[in-house]
Amino acid sequence: SDDKAAASGAIGNFPETPKWKFTFVNHVTTNPFFTPTQYGMEDAATLLGLEKPQWTGSQNSIVAEMVNATNTAISAKVDGLAIAVVDKDAFNAPVNQALDAGIPVVSYNADGARGDPGTNRLAYIGQGLYESGYALGQRALETVTSGDVVAFIATPGALNIQPRIDGCQQAFKDSGKAITFTSVATNADVTKGLSIIDAYAVGHPNLSGMLAVDAGSTSAAGQVAKKYNMRSKGLKVAGGFDLIPETLTGIAEGSLDYTIDQQPYLQGFLPVLYLYFFKISGGLMSPSETNTGLLFVTKDNVGPYQTTKSRYEGSTTDKVLVPRSGPIAHG
Amino acid sequence: MTTTALQVNGIAKRFGALTALRDVTLHVDKGEVLGLIGDNGAGKSTLIKILCGYHRPDAGDIIVDGTPVVLRSVDHARSLGIDTVYQDLALINELSVYHNMFLNRELIRWPLLSNRVMRRRAAEHLKDMGVNIPDVTVEVAKLSGGQRQAIAVARSVYSDARVLLLDEPLAAMGAKEGALILDLIRDLKRRGSVSVIIIAHNYAQVLDVCDRVNLLQHGRITFDKRATDTSLEELTELVVAEYRRPR
Amino acid sequence: MTTTALQVNGIAKRFGALTALRDVTLHVDKGEVLGLIGDNGAGKSTLIKILCGYHRPDAGDIIVDGTPVVLRSVDHARSLGIDTVYQDLALINELSVYHNMFLNRELIRWPLLSNRVMRRRAAEHLKDMGVNIPDVTVEVAKLSGGQRQAIAVARSVYSDARVLLLDEPLAAMGAKEGALILDLIRDLKRRGSVSVIIIAHNYAQVLDVCDRVNLLQHGRITFDKRATDTSLEELTELVVAEYRRPR
Amino acid sequence: MARFADAFLRRREASVLLVALGLMVYFRAVSDVFLTKDNLINIAQATAPTAIVAVGIVLLLVSGEIDLSVGIVAAFAPFLLHFAIDFYNVPALLAFVIALAIAAFIGLINGLIVTKLHVASFVVTLGTFFAVQGLLLITSHAYPVPIPESMKGRFQTWIGAGPWASIIWALIIVAIFHVVLTRTRWGLHTISVGGNPVGATEAGIRASRIKIGNFMITSALGGLVGIMEAARINTIDPNIGGGTTLTFYAISAAVIGGTALAGGSGTVAGAFLGALVLAELQNGFNLIGYSANTIYLILGLAILASMIANQYLSRLRRAGRT
């Protein structure tokens, strides 16, 4: 806001800049998924000598709260905005208002609906929620050809995960295979979620697939698969999202087949970088669309995730250099 | 045209295992004041609450002005001209003195309450009863026991009821205020059309104001005499007898 | 050794703009029963609530057994032997009769309550007072007005207090039950060490049981005579005078 | 002047008002954009929905009941509007009325079960909360839809999209129900029924009617808020109100404003101020730039500090009068 209060020193070959302040508007501010995103955004800001960006929005994917937070940031005259556009209609006006006020805006993690970004943001950095859900389903379809598949969702209707389960369902529909797909609600409280998944498993011992679209449900699905030894019965596939410790354990033990890492660190790091470039180049360097991609973590590559704790996955705040050696897996 | 304002026949009321009223038959004539006496827990208040539509009797008939009625609610009884001062006073602690005084018969200038008029009248009524309440806008929660009772009494006595049921209306009243309220009841009686059933444990007061006295014992009316035909001694003897005997 | 059980000097109490007590000085001797009378709203209950540690006075001293004290709480006053029957009875509707009777002086066999003993004693006490409550395990919410008062009175009267403050203990009591409670108080007096301050509006009862009578008016004690030196007529005249005059 | 100050201090809402003003002064001191027009609009828009729902909650709390389902009714109502307009070609205004009527009907059901079947309102409305959430998710497929075409333009602006629209609605509703609660029979009976249920019945007040009415008012206000918010954020989202979040905020606003959870006492204007205090805190700390995790700590401590100040002020106030 205060262009006069310049940073103490210039960074690298860049000129001295004010301590720009960017704001990230998020839909589930306290969700562990976004812990690495916050590290990413902080690290980029530190690297560039910027103020630590603000992380705000809604805790329970309430769009109105996100809109309020966006408007407040515009009122506060922040220097750049990154918004998780979880609704294609709601952010149109606020984004235009920000752009009118000269505040660059990018979207991250979510970008409106399929085929309709819904806002005039400069660029999108992330991987679509719907697409990631679709990928979850497709991967499962590699092993499942028939039977019952269930997908667990903690809070139906919540915009951070509902698109995933919709995408997942679509993948099964598109496959044309004789699979019955059911989505089942768990709970915002992970402990209740575990009980619910447990009950579903008891009632449906012949499941051939068990998927989940949020961190809590994924780890719980693994635990339940292990508890009832479902992998040695009919369960052909089990998978989900995110890299929390219990999920990684499940993968290593083989009760889960895979979990999807959406590279949330980059979703925080890159927006800061892009907004910085936009500001420092007087708008000449416009942010570019970036697909942060999906990373399937399976039994084959889970090792390093378990043995090393890193900021890049959110499991520690420590600054660590994660060593690696050997050839890089490729197609 | 009958001269009986209110008549009840064979009223019974049970609370679970406890039988509060067995078979109560009594009546009160137009312009008559009936005193109802009896031990603690004899069922006097229960009877009153049946007559005012608060409780439903398990058996028995209620006849108002010659017509048998089934009292559906307090509101219903009130629409028949029956009004009550409850032993528990039925005051709303959170409301002001004057709002309590006009509770459920508020004066309104639609859609708003006529607070000013109610305030004035409330102050007048309390003054008439000799009760000193500096400010009728205070919450009743803050009042003394007697002041509270005065409000409950004023609420009914200044309504245009044709049958007044007063359950120990003088229990907390001072000597002066009590005397004034008795005067008020006498006034009502004199004007003729109001019938009163009054419960009291102070027999001197009962004899002072009542035309007739009934004694409720063991769930029945066991005594019914004109006030002039009995005396303080007789009533006391009647009630205290049971206790003096074994002593 | 002093013979004054409780002495208060220059007690004042204001509630916001309202001055309830201006300058009250009174005393009660050991084994004496003091009657306190006065209009509704005169401040009698306020005075009692100060003496029992519930209210803090704005000014004045309280001297118990010759030692000046500052009463910090009801519990504190109770530890000095002062026990109270409040006008509002202070009953817990949700609790049973016997739990109310022993409220805050429960009999325990650690860690549990001695319910059986309390039940038995409660039933005994109520019987002594002539009050008929079939079952001491019912919630007090279901009792009649007099039954409730009997419990509150029994709670204090059967404590081993040395100063009893009774705020209209007979207001809801029947003739028989009232007589029995007065007998009880006389018993206590006869045993000697208990001092009693009793508030009542029934002057016959006051003269019957009290040794001395005080009148509280306009926030002060304006009258102090031995019961034997005054009469029903004098007291009534004194209180009702104000009202008769303008009439 | 002194008389005016005195009359002000006599009001129960005075202390919360002072807290709200105090926060304004504080936030203006730390951020010079706090009182800009843009930001006042932000605060107004954050205050309005909580305040309107809080109006209903105050009526219910005062009459001794509670409604947990109002937040989900808020989410359901704009979908009802959408169904009526887009599936049945009902004109927008009529659809609006129908949506509010159905919302009120949910309140009616709550009220009937509470008063006629004597089930505690907490569990009844917990039940309707889940049931309506189910209906909502089933009918909406848990996915947002755009605002119907026929709602766009003047209707959308007036109902909630205009910068000051929602706060004006809120002020009107608060004013009306403040009068209802303090100066009409309905209000007096609401207080009576909550303050002394037995006494109110003895006095012949029909407690059921009062309670049912208040449930209906609350649900209808919830529906209105949902439609208003949908218009404002330009999307019909199944998560408007965030499940119980809106209800929770509304109850908090009511309690901050001086309404007792135990029934019998409360103020509508106070609840509005309570909503304002919450919105100011949320907005102010966001404006300063606190991030999510920290902001909760700050917010929590600020709530405690404000409410202790509030209590202290209102004790001062009470000491000054009877």
Added chain:
Amino acid sequence: MARFADAFLRRREASVLLVALGLMVYFRAVSDVFLTKDNLINIAQATAPTAIVAVGIVLLLVSGEIDLSVGIVAAFAPFLLHFAIDFYNVPALLAFVIALAIAAFIGLINGLIVTKLHVASFVVTLGTFFAVQGLLLITSHAYPVPIPESMKGRFQTWIGAGPWASIIWALIIVAIFHVVLTRTRWGLHTISVGGNPVGATEAGIRASRIKIGNFMITSALGGLVGIMEAARINTIDPNIGGGTTLTFYAISAAVIGGTALAGGSGTVAGAFLGALVLAELQNGFNLIGYSANTIYLILGLAILASMIANQYLSRLRRAGRT
């Protein structure tokens, strides 16, 4: 036999117990795995946390207060344990005691602000809810951590990971506090303070002490539940308790069990049965396999139906006696 049946029907908890049994019969009829050992363990594990927190909530509600922060204390406690063990090398058992002590300390703060500064408990605990949430998120970086090594093994099994561990804890705690509430001075005074605050004070009961104690008990039980659940799900997750979800379920269990929100009356055993009813409903319908959106509708209607039945049964019960 008849006498036994009579004694049973006299108990306030009888009607909820019948509802709980009725649900068992129903679910057994529609699903033959409902009463298998595996599923009973599952129900037990879902019942226990709600029931234990509900014990504290009952004590608070009966004494006329409420605690919204207990769910977040449940999330915080296992992190405290983790910090103590992994950062300060405290032995597991001592760390457990420290975590519970800190949880109780949060209750102490709640209690002190409520009783000494006279702020309504709803807002006080809303404030501590946010504040503790802030602390939790800041210290945990909103990221789950594995169970500390020194907790694994017997300690973890006993505290919550064993199939019947949590329900045994719950039964012990329920039994103890049922006795506390019904047969000790503490319980009697808790009821008095909530039933007639003025009367209780007149009788010399120290309301503050009782309330502060109940706040501390509730918070400590919340902390215990958090640690227990962390042990069971084998991970320390900031989302244990789901913010207000656990609190909400606990209040619901208490109210279903027959505790009045208005204070003065409640039953600990009833709250346990309330938690059981909720767990049965959730488990049963999941067992049957309702899908995400439908289940809310079913659950809502089932709650309404069960509670109407409950009310009907308890009216029958009351009609049978004084």
